[in-house]
Amino acid sequence: MTMHKKIFLITSMLMILVYPFTGNIAYATEYYSQGNLDEGSNYYFIHYDGEEQKVTIEKNIILFLTGWTDETNSAVNGKIEIQDDSSNLTKDIILKVTNERSEMVVISEDETIHYRLAESDSFKFEEIQPLELNNQITVVAENENGTSIEEVKTVDEYDTVINQGLAYYSIDENNEKIKITEEEYDSLNAVVEEESKDNFSEQKSSENEEKSSEEKPTKETLTASEDHPEELLMKKSLKVSLEENPSINYATHVQGDSWQDPVSNGETSGTKGQAKRLEAIKISIGNIQDLGVKYATHVQSDGWLDYVPGGEISGTTGKHKRLEAIKIELTGKKAKDYDIYYRVHAQTFGWLDWAKNGEPAGTEGLSKRLEAIEIKLVKKGGNAPGPTAEPFLTEPSIVYSTHVQTSGWIDFVADGAISGTKGQAKRLESIKIDLKDTPYSGGVTYSTHVQSKGWLNNASNGNQSGTTGESKRMEAIKISLTGDIAKHYDIYYRVHSQTFGWLDWAKNGEKAGTEGLSKRLEAIEIELVEKDGKAPGSTSKPFLTNPSVVYSTHVQSHGWMDFVADGAMSGTKGQAKRLEAININLEHAPYSGDIVYSTHVQSRGWLSNVSDGDISGTSGQSKRMEAIKINLTGEISKYYDVYYRVHIQGYGWLGWAKNGMRAGSEGQSKRLEAIEIKLVTKGKGATVNEGEAFKQPKTVFLDPGHGGSDSGATAGGFHEADLNLSVAKKVQKLLQDRGFNVYMSRTNDSYLSLLERSKKANALNADIFVSIHHNSGVSTANGIESYYYKYDKNYPSKINKDMHNNPKRVLNSMSLTNLINRNMVSYTGAYNRGTYGKTFAVLRESAMPATLLELGFISNPSERRKLVVDAYQNKLAKAIADGIDEYFKIN
Secondary structure, X not given: OOHHHHHXXXXXXXXXXXXXXXXXXXXXXXXXXXXXXXXXHOEEEEEEOOOOEEEEEEOOEEEEEEEEOOOOXXXXXXXXXXXXXXXXXXXXXXXXXXXXXXXXXXXXXOEEEEEEEEEOOOOEEEEEOOOOEEEEEEEEXXXXXXXXXXXXXXEEOOOOEEEEEEEEEEEOOOOXXXXXXXXXXXXXXXXXXXXXXHHHHHHHHHHHHHHHHOOOOOOOOOOOOOOOHHHHHHHHHHHHHOOOOOEEEEEEEEOOOEEOOOEEOOOOEEOOOOOOOEEEEEEEEEOXXXXXXXXXXXXXXXXXXXXEEXXXXXXXXXXXXXXXXXXXXXXXXXXXXXXXXXXEEEOOOEEOOOEEOOOOEEEEOOOOXXXXXXXXXXXXXXXXXXXXXXXXXXXXXXXXXXXXXXXXXXXXXXXXXXXXOOOOOOOEEEEEEEEEOOXXXXXXXXXXXXXXXXXXXXXXXXXXXXXXXXXXXXXXXXXXXXXXXXXXXXXXXXXXXXOOEEOOOEEOOOOEEEEOOOOOEEEEEEEEEEOOOOOOOOOOOOEEEOOEEEEEEEEXXXXXXXOEEOOOOEEOOXXXXXXXXXXXXXXXXXXXXXXXXXXXXXXXXXXXXXEOOOEEEOOOOOOOEEEEEEEEOXXXXXXXXXXXXXXXXXXXXXXXXXXXXXXXXXXXXXXXXXXXXXXXXXXXXXXXXXXXXXXXXXXXXXXXXXXXXXXXXXXXXXXXXXXXXXXXXXXXXXXXXXXXXXXXXXXXXOOOOHHHHHHHHHHOOOOEEEEEEEEOOOOOXXXXXXXXXXOOOOOOOOOOOOOOOOHHHHXXXXXXXXXXXXHHHHHHOOOEEEEEXXXXXXXXXXXXXXXXEEEEEXXXXXXXXXHOOHXXXXXXXXXXXXXXXXXXXXX
């Protein structure tokens, strides 16, 4: 607009104020639907929060926003990066906060990117393709000569100005409105403009004379400043002309736009759809004596300011602080004759309802800006301009009451306060929860877990969940927000539980308390927190239930198996696949402590303990797990036992082990193939036997008969003691190769008494005793015979009184003797002289199953020739070793 036009508009305004019926400036707006926009009207709507942002507009076009250009938050620094196959162009840009569709960057002759940018508390970038638009026509000026100026804005459904301009009109001889040029308009109004100036000078001179004869105006009646003579003129002219038609006049300071022009009597001051905050306001009363106004605003970070009288500023300028609420009251003698109504347009909520006579309007504690305001005077008792139910919104509050054992319902508390008791061993039995002062739609729902009943159906908004009069404890609770408030707030809650005290905070429907542990709730705290805000405290363990043990095994050729829990099998059966590693963890443990475990690995032995999800064993090394030990530590070990059993090569499922016992085998080269693990309440599980859960190497005591000074039978230059030792060493090697622990009464030509041999075996706690001998007799005697113990009262035991005649020992001795004897006869073809019971000293005094073997007759020349040959001795040794193997498979 030219300076010429500006002067005209101001002058015209003043002239109309002085002579209200000779001309008119209209602010009414008309809308005309224009239907759908074409694709060329697209733009990007940027809601900017001041943080660094990166947005991909198109595949090869990237927008970077780096922050506000200054403290007014009126523009944003940025840059555009445009990439193609051969180049990379970067251009610095500044994007202004505006309600208009503006040009961001020209890509090519046919492509331009447009935008609109608004300040926001959170960042959002969206592409807008307007679905409809309207022409918004504002009459800027109307003159007595029939000429007028109209501002035409094309706006879409987001209140974005797509284009705008001024149109000039006149009235022709047929009294019809016709469009004219700006030059024609200026020409037709040149004379009127000069007259307006003269009238303004005369009016001001006259008013100066009147002022000298009047009393000096007070602050309450004089609302204009020396810098705004038009306001003073407006007030005085209205006082003269419209004494009986009072008006409420107000102007707002808007983010980025400074002070807006004054409006009055219910008109809107501020903006809508532009995300701009009101920062200050001035209000005055016109056209009436003895009626004034005072007002107070709630300002960001400052709270409620003191009341100021009419015409003064409430709020701030230059500090970028939003108005959040306002209170307005009438003053003076005639305040009793009028009500003052006002409503505000608040961020997020839009137009709130009407407040009146000092009631707060807006929000408090929600960090929402005021964006516009309307104020009206109504004769006392007249109808309100609109709904008055909800003019003011504040932070929502959560209130709750619990029913406590022996105390009944206790008073409601709110916002994190304790409801219930601590240290009195009293159960919560029921609860009521409700929302107060919520600015959003929606409510609160909740469910309680009650002794012997489990989870109850949801209750909501102050209704009861739980029981009364049944002496049943609440054990856990779930609380959720519903509706619109759930988009703006999280609900946090924590409970004081029997044994455990205060648990951690749960939120938004999570469980808080215990389940399956028979523990009462004793107290509760509940808080609302702005969405995604910081929790009131730790959130790691709000809910405790029966602990679960979960585990996964690494299986040959399969790798890691899926986790299973609480006694389920991990691994394989019938596939001859080894377990190579294991991972074990506790879940939902209501007590402190760990689960620790160690594995026995092929060629490595027992590995160091690991715990809680760490890996024990190997992977990628083709090494079998052979045994495992698992234990609980810390507080949980006082309440639970850990049971486990393994499926092992050659044996299948072994018996259950618990609390650190060994399960599996050692020294037998047997692979673990599967495992089951479970937790059992302390002392409630079955009795276990480590001997059934763990197969350790069997201990064989070999006794080569005679030796040293006792050479035994002698024939053909051969001594029995030497032949006994030779065969015993061969048996020793075979058994050791099979994983047995083998001890010898002697390993060289040394002498031991019969009693010393049994003493050694007993001290080693050997599993079996095998004494190896060769027979002697007449030269024709031949064959193999074997002996087990048979009680003879004439030969009482000296060191084995408890076990010498134990029925199980005797029975197992017979089994061992028969198995070995059968093999020796079968492998060598020798004559079978049978098995017999005798009270030989070594059989009598050995505490374990025992046998004495006679491998053949050294006195028989034909048989002796076999007994001294290495190949024949190997047959005998293998027959003995195989017989021992067979014995341990069935015993």
